Amino acid sequence: MKIEQVADTVYVVTGTNVNWSLVTDGSGVTLVDAGYPRDIAAVLDSIHQIGHHTNDLAAILLTHAHLDHMGGIPGLVERTGVPVYTGEHEAAHARREFIEQITPAEMVGQLRTPGGPLWISQTLRVIRGHIRMNVPTATAYDDATLAALPGGFRAVPAHGHTTGHTAYLMPAEGILFSGDAVVTAHPLLPGTGLQTLPTVFNHDEPRTRSTATTLLDSAPKLIIPGHGLPYPVPAGTVPKLV
Ligand SMILES: [Zn+2]
Incomplete structure (x- = not known):
């Protein structure tokens, strides 16, 4: 696990x-995504390392209901009862009323790729x-709840990677948590830079690509992706996909 402080109140953990x-307002903490199921010990450790207790968690914001982003959530809910918010459609995905995720056969297919x-x-x-984990308590966010959380968030629907994927913006700082709508690296990608994940991971490839462009056109100042390093956007520029 690696913790990087990228702004006064924002920590990115790999x-x-x-x-x-982790986004803190001094008293409470908002967690954006929660790693793989067996990352739970690292998630707890990261909260402690930035000087907080698990009970300081105000909410978990989930970008999308894939195992690498929601795995730590059940352990946190069990310990604290923390609310879990995502888009309405993705909340149903997190409850596993349906599934949009790479299949075991598609995973095996990655054996033929360089990093596979x-x-x-x-x-x-x-x-x-x-x-087969799921998050039965996942519920749809509303604008007022997100704005009142530590960090003061706004939801940015970012559909494609999953049908209900959401990115989250801290409007005051221009910090965009892009989840898997835009990433900067992944073991199955050949290089780094702003890009979308390999097609095998995306539920709707054309929509994934158009969403990525739309997100970048919104001119964030700092992009914090679900995979890869944070990407500070040079002042006065609009970031582009590689
Ligand atoms: Zn992911």
Whole structure:
């Protein structure tokens, strides 16, 4: 696990090939995404390392209901009863009323790609025993609730990677938590830079690409992706996909 402070109140934590973020207002903490199921100890440790207690969690904002982003949530809900918010459609996905995720056969297919074998072994290690996990308490956010959380968030619907994927913006700072709508690196991508994930991960590829462009056109100042390093946008420029 690696913790990077990227703004006065914002910490980006890298777990097993995936990021989650902690945003604090001094008393409470908003967690954006929560790593793989077996990242839970690291999620708890990261909260402690920025000087907070698990009970300081005000809410978890979920970008989308894939195992690498919602895995730590059940353990946190069990400990604290923290509310879990995402878009209405994605909340149903998190409750596993349907599933839009890479299949086991598609995962095996990645053995033929350059980074595939290592990625598969690392992934199996952190999902083992939790493949059918879900978040029964996931509920739809509303604008007022998001704005009142530590960080003061606004939801930015970012559909495509999953049908109900949401990015979250801190409007005052121009910080965009892009989840998997825009990433900067991934073990199965050949290079770094602003890009979308490989097609196998995206539920709707054309929509994934158009959403990524729309997000970048909104001219955020700092992009915090679900995978890869944070991307500070040079002042006065509009970021572009590689
Ligand atoms: Zn992901």
